[in-house]
Amino acid sequence: MPRFFLMFVFSAFFLFSCAISQPNAATPGAAASQTEFAPKPAEPGFDVTAIDRKVNPCDDFYAFACGGWIASNEIPADKSRWGRFDQLAESDLNKLHDILTAAAAGKSEPQDRFGDKVGDFFAACMDQEGTEKTGLADLKAEWTKIEAVKDPVSLSRAVGRLHGTGIGTLFNFFSVQDFKDSTQVIAGVFQGGLSLPDRDYYLKDDPKSAEIRKNFKTHLERMLTLSGVPKERAKHEAEADFEIEKTMAASQWTRTEMRSPERIYNPYDPAGLQKISAPFDWQAYLAEIGAPKVVKFSISTPKAMTQLGELIKKTPYETWRAYLRWRALDAMARARALPKAFVDERFSFQSKNFTGQKVIEPRWKHCTRMTDRLLGEALGQAFVRRWFAGDAKDKALQLIRNIQRAQERNLTTLAWMDEPTRQKALQKLAKINNKIGYPSKWRDYASLEVTRTSFLKSLLAAIAFETRRDLAKIGKPVDRGEWEMTPPTVNAYYNPLLNEMVFPAGILQPTFYTSGANDAVNYGAIGFVMGHELTHGFDDQGRKFDDAGNMRDWWSPSVGKEFEKRTTCVEDQFSGYVAVDDVKLNGKLTLGENIADLGGLKLSFSAYQDSRKGQPPEAPVEGFSADQQFFLAAAQVWCAKMRPEEARRRVVLDPHSPPKWRVDGPLSNLPGFAKAFNCKADDQMVRAKRCEVW
Numbered sequence: 001m002p003r004f005f006l007m008f009v010f011s012a013f014f015l016f017s018c019a020i021s022q023p024n025a026a027t028p029g030a031a032a033s034q035t036e037f038a039p040k041p042a043e044p045g046f047d048v049t050a051i052d053r054k055v056n057p058c059d060d061f062y063a064f065a066c067g068g069w070i071a072s073n074e075i076p077a078d079k080s081r082w083g084r085f086d087q088l089a090e091s092d093l094n095k096l097h098d099i100l101t102a103a104a105a106g107k108s109e110p111q112d113r114f115g116d117k118v119g120d121f122f123a124a125c126m127d128q129e130g131t132e133k134t135g136l137a138d139l140k141a142e143w144t145k146i147e148a149v150k151d152p153v154s155l156s157r158a159v160g161r162l163h164g165t166g167i168g169t170l171f172n173f174f175s176v177q178d179f180k181d182s183t184q185v186i187a188g189v190f191q192g193g194l195s196l197p198d199r200d201y202y203l204k205d206d207p208k209s210a211e212i213r214k215n216f217k218t219h220l221e222r223m224l225t226l227s228g229v230p231k232e233r234a235k236h237e238a239e240a241d242f243e244i245e246k247t248m249a250a251s252q253w254t255r256t257e258m259r260s261p262e263r264i265y266n267p268y269d270p271a272g273l274q275k276i277s278a279p280f281d282w283q284a285y286l287a288e289i290g291a292p293k294v295v296k297f298s299i300s301t302p303k304a305m306t307q308l309g310e311l312i313k314k315t316p317y318e319t320w321r322a323y324l325r326w327r328a329l330d331a332m333a334r335a336r337a338l339p340k341a342f343v344d345e346r347f348s349f350q351s352k353n354f355t356g357q358k359v360i361e362p363r364w365k366h367c368t369r370m371t372d373r374l375l376g377e378a379l380g381q382a383f384v385r386r387w388f389a390g391d392a393k394d395k396a397l398q399l400i401r402n403i404q405r406a407q408e409r410n411l412t413t414l415a416w417m418d419e420p421t422r423q424k425a426l427q428k429l430a431k432i433n434n435k436i437g438y439p440s441k442w443r444d445y446a447s448l449e450v451t452r453t454s455f456l457k458s459l460l461a462a463i464a465f466e467t468r469r470d471l472a473k474i475g476k477p478v479d480r481g482e483w484e485m486t487p488p489t490v491n492a493y494y495n496p497l498l499n500e501m502v503f504p505a506g507i508l509q510p511t512f513y514t515s516g517a518n519d520a521v522n523y524g525a526i527g528f529v530m531g532h533e534l535t536h537g538f539d540d541q542g543r544k545f546d547d548a549g550n551m552r553d554w555w556s557p558s559v560g561k562e563f564e565k566r567t568t569c570v571e572d573q574f575s576g577y578v579a580v581d582d583v584k585l586n587g588k589l590t591l592g593e594n595i596a597d598l599g600g601l602k603l604s605f606s607a608y609q610d611s612r613k614g615q616p617p618e619a620p621v622e623g624f625s626a627d628q629q630f631f632l633a634a635a636q637v638w639c640a641k642m643r644p645e646e647a648r649r650r651v652v653l654d655p656h657s658p659p660k661w662r663v664d665g666p667l668s669n670l671p672g673f674a675k676a677f678n679c680k681a682d683d684q685m686v687r688a689k690r691c692e693v694w
């Protein structure tokens with residue numbers, strides 16, 4: 001799903017998702033009637049039982065705030081990670097499942113214009129028996145079309161067809177805002193087409209990577225054998241496919257290199273792109289995928305395009321057909337649109353090498369997630385009506401305003417800024433747009449056709465619908481009303497090209513926002529998220545875009561240098577942390593997120609302090625002062641356990657640091673934290689060399 005790419009590269013508070021339901025706090029009823037007579041005690045808003053009082057908060061605050069939670073929680077068998085964040089996501093999944101079960105039984109609410117469509121899609125996905133019977137035949141019908149590949153034109157056409165239905169091969173293609181003219185939408189070509197989760201797995205020399213490569217080849221061979229390919233041929237095809245992918249991997253930027261917006265913005269006109277990637281045929285490709293007329297492309301990795309041309313010249317078409325067949329097979333197994341034997345084999349490969357998950361997720365969870373992903377703005381309407389609390393939007397706006405004000409005060413006083421840069425930064429801050437809860441205009445699914453008789457066909461239809469919708473934007477002015485996340489999503493993002501922050505309804509619930517809790521707690525949890533997203537506008541990537549979302553250097557050179565010096569401090573700090581076993585964090589990959597965590601906590605704490613001016617301090621809860629509650633709430637968002645395989649995978653892929661370091665890393669830089677817990681200068685949680693960017 002190409003559009004998710006941008007969120008990934010440019011920040012988004014991109015987190016995990018996952019298992020078992022967690023009852024929401026605040027049960028109205030009894031408590032509500034009491035308020036008429038006596039002031040209601042504040043909801044704690046943080047989890048007292050999660051705390052481990054045996055730990056000194058100045059030694060390891062994460063262990064203090066989350067030790068109790070960690071001791072009393074096990075990772076569910078169908079999860080690779082389990083945390084308080086995941087508990088909320090799991091709770092949302094259950095709510096969506098209720099809506100979907102009713103929709104599938106023809107009982108969606110009359111306001112839900114696409115209720116039947118949503119119900120049909122979910123029902124088709126849930127029909128495991130039907131998938132057993134038709135899945136492989138449906139896949140082979142797709143394969144038949146690949147058999148036509150015999151020259152560059154037919155290859156380019158086949159890739160266009162597959163891309164139209166979301167099957168990633170050779171590269172990714174989708175609409176993007178022009179980095180240098182953010183009002184316009186152009187065509188984006190981004191590196192892609194690999195089966196393993198990162199290019200590094202193909203290229204690194206360490207024993208783990210070598211083992212993964214060996215297991216991958218065996219897995220590929222098994223999948224092909226399952227689909228009826230004779231054993232010897234399957235072995236041969238697995239080798240050939242691996243070699244193609246490895247060559248492509250070598251021509252791609254690393255994940256860290258992809259974080260640089262200047263590096264991945266390479267404008268080309270159609271003739272220029274054709275020239276560097278020939279004999280790939282762009283005309284044939286664009287016609288097949290159904291793109292409108294394209295006059296400008298943005299290419300992430302020109303060297304990968306050149307390598308693609310070279311690969312086409314030297315690879316037999318028999319191998320190309322095998323590669324395309326494999327990529328379709330893999331995508332369908334991943335979507336669980338194939339019989340169980342395929343899905344199980346894929347799960348076993350993934351869990352052994354990347355996740356450590358013990359059992360596969362129940363089908364209903366998978367199908368709920370798929371429906372949310374593909375028909376999210378139809379499904380999300382019912383979710384918002386039922387679950388989005390009335391006061392959450394106003395409260396969120398008020399918090400955001402206070403946090404923006406904190407950043408304004410901060411920018412005004414920062415000693416390392418010069419006046420011209422300060423003015424531009426203030427201007428950018430003032431122009432940030434906030435989206436809260438759900439879109440003001442919902443997506444129209446009228447032209448999408450889904451059927452209950454074949455999940456695979458419905459899935460391809462839904463992705464094709466999404467591709468058409470996305471590509472239709474090329475050549476037009478940007479639509480500023482669009483959302484990149486669905487309303488139930490427990491997440492948030494900052495988009496530098498629109499200079500906007502987005503907070504879906506899913507994150508404006510307890511754990512993050514608790515109605516009736518002390519402000520300290522809400523500033524600590526959702527306020528931290530808001531400060532984090534706001535800081536993304538000024539992190540090492542975000543700072544390269546101006547107030548209108550254009551990539552432009554608006555910094556005085558000396559201030560830019562000072563900024564980089566400050567970010568180096570953060571990079572060094574996090575590079576020193578161990579993620580799992582002997583594997584250290586990648587301080588360069590996680591730099592933007594670490595800057596955002598650090599800035600987010602500082603801004604939110606400052607906004608909280610300011611909001612209390614002239615008032616008595618908020619009431620202590622369970623012996624914790626209001627300031628202490630702020631930091632407890634912030635830390636407890638991250639209470640989590642992770643399987644070692646998952647932790648390793650995240651070091652390679654995840655731009656966020658592991659939970660412990662998202663807490664101890666930034667807090668050990670914050671004087672406000674040390675003061676709240678009376679930590680001394682030589683305590684673990686007080687860094688001698690304090691990093692501060694914003």
Ligand SMILES: [Zn+2]
Pocket residue numbers: 011012013014532533536593596
């Ligand atoms: Zn982030």
